[in-house]
Amino acid sequence: MDTSNRTVFIAGATSGIGLELARRFAAAGSAVVVGGRRTDLLGQLAAEGFATVPIDVTDQDSVDRARDTVLHGHPGLDTVVTMSGVMIPEDLRDPAHFGAAERTIDTNLLGTIRVIDAFTPHLIGRGTGTIVTVTSGIGFLPFPLMPTYAASKAGVHAYSEALRAQLDGTGIEVSELVPPAVATTPELAQSNPHALxxxxxxxEVMELLGTDPTPHEILVKGVLMHRWAERDGTYDELVAQRSQALATLPGRR
Structure with a gap:
């Protein structure tokens, strides 16, 4: 896609990867609308020059209001990025983990679907546009400490594949962003020296997005070991290595 002349809505872009991509799109010349739950951060980003809109992807009414606000102010919207997500450790030996599982599925999987459903009719009406879903290397190579997160991202991958097939012929591209571990905070950088x-x-992401046609999967070099672990015969070994993190759960030491 041409990243220099788009009108982009990013749901979940008040921090981390979403915010960095918002700034990159804006620097390239695109108009960007940042969506998120935290009104304090939205206020800071508005002062930075971004259009902003409150959105809670777990609340259908909130998603619908955000859609109406975005399309009222930016009727030429042509790109939607579903960045919202949560990562929660779970101890599957403790039934109390189920609340975390529900929250994770509601945000990561159902939240993605809610946002896509809200904007798909508009994009179909335009006859062109791009939907960027966001999964994770963990969706292809599970991190046992966060089992429902892995399941939710695997679900978004499958949904993205089906969405692409169903939108074939409409002029809408569907691209899946597959991040590895990224040092979005100093704490994460310190705890995971392998984080990008x-x-x-x-x-690297903007370079890949800028190709034409937009790739079905945005795979930076650092995520290839996750994406192709089964094909490369490294899956079992890598899952075993990642299982060592289970020792951090209370009562597991």
Whole structure:
């Protein structure tokens, strides 16, 4: 896609990867609307020059209001990015984990579907546009400490594949962004020395998004080991390595 002349709505862009991509799209010349739950951060971003809109992807009314606000102010919207997500450790030996599982599915999977459903009629009416879903390397190579997160992202991957097939012929591209671990905070960088530096990750992503046609999957080099672990015969070994993090759960040491 031409990243220099788009009108982009990013749901879940008040921090981390979403915010960095919002800034990159804006720097390239695109108009960007940032959506998120935290009104304090939205206020800061409005002062930075972004159009902003409150959105809670777990609340259908909130999603519908955000859609109406975005399309009223930006009727030429042509790109929707579904960035909202949560990562919650779970101990599957403890039934109390189910609340975290529900929240994760509601945000990561159902939230993605709610946003897509809200904007798809508009994009179909335009006859052109791009939907960017956001999964994770963990959707292809599970991190056992966060089982429902892995399941939710695997679900978004499958949904993206089906969405692409169903929208074939409408002029709408569906691209799946598959991040590896990215150092979105100093704490994450310290706890995971293998996490990619945020700016470098965003640079690679924007380069991949800028190709034509937009790739079905946005795979930076750092996520290839996750994406192709089964094909490469490294899956079992890598899952075993990642299972060592289970020792951080209370009572597991």
């Amino acid at each position: 530096e945020l700016a470098a990750y965003a640079t």
